Amino acid sequence: MLSPNSKTTVEQKIKARNCALLLKNGSPKLKTLLRERCRLRMKESRENAFSSSRNITIERKQLITTIVNEELAQQIDDDIELHDIILKEILNNWDEWQNEEFERSMDYMMNADDENQVFCPICECNLLTLQENIISCCCGLRLYYPKTLPEFYDKIQASMNVHDQQNCFAKLQFYTEPKFGFNVLALNAICTVCDYYSPILELI
Known part of the structure; x- marks a missing residue:
C-alpha cells in the first residue's frame, strides 16, 4: 500500500x-x-x-x-x-x-506621467481631453465637468478608495448614463459583487 x-x-x-x-x-x-x-x-x-x-x-x-x-x-x-x-x-x-x-x-x-493626463475610466486606454467644460474620449465618452482633469481624477480615485474599504476585490465598473435633454452623460461606479454604488458625476 x-x-x-x-x-x-x-x-x-x-x-x-x-x-x-x-x-x-x-x-x-x-x-x-x-x-x-x-x-x-x-x-x-x-x-x-x-x-x-x-x-x-x-x-x-x-x-x-x-x-x-x-x-x-x-x-x-x-x-x-x-x-x-x-x-x-x-x-x-x-x-x-x-x-x-x-x-x-x-x-x-x-500610466499618466503628467498630472493633467488622465485615462478614460470607461475604455481604460485613451487619454481624456477637457475643452470648454466637456471631458471627452475618442471612445465616445462626453461628460460635463467645469473643473480640471486632476480634480476629475481625484473623484475617480476617491471612489476606488471607498470601494477598497468595503473589503471587496471585485472589479469596480464605471458606466455612463444618458440624461434626457442633455448631450452629455452622467458617470457612475458600481460593483456587482458587494453592491457598492457611487455617482461620480451627476446631471441636475
Whole structure:
C-alpha cells in the first residue's frame, strides 16, 4: 500500500480542489484576512512610489501564500503534499480574482506621467481631453465637468478608495448614463459583487 504522501491520488486531487473551493468561497476568516491584509498593502503601495508593477505582483503573491499557509496549517497537519496541492489551487484562483482589479487600479494611477493626463475610466486606454467644460474620449465618452482633469481624477480615485474599504476585490465598473435633454452623460461606479454604488458625476 502506498503512503498517503508518496503519490498524489485521484482522491487527493478531488479533496484538494474541494478544500480550495471551500477556503476560497466558504471561509469567512480566510477571505477577511486576505482582503484586509491585501487592501492595506495596496493602500500602502498606492501612497508610495514603486519601482515596477512586477515587484508589486511578486509581493502580493508572497503575502497571499503566507496567509493561506497559516490557514491551512490549522486544518491539515501531516499531509504536506496535499497542503501544496491545495495552496496551488487557491493561488491560481486568487490570482485570477485579484489581479484584474489590482492591476486596473495601479495602471490608472501610474500610466499618466503628467498630472493633467488622465485615462478614460470607461475604455481604460485613451487619454481624456477637457475643452470648454466637456471631458471627452475618442471612445465616445462626453461628460460635463467645469473643473480640471486632476480634480476629475481625484473623484475617480476617491471612489476606488471607498470601494477598497468595503473589503471587496471585485472589479469596480464605471458606466455612463444618458440624461434626457442633455448631450452629455452622467458617470457612475458600481460593483456587482458587494453592491457598492457611487455617482461620480451627476446631471441636475
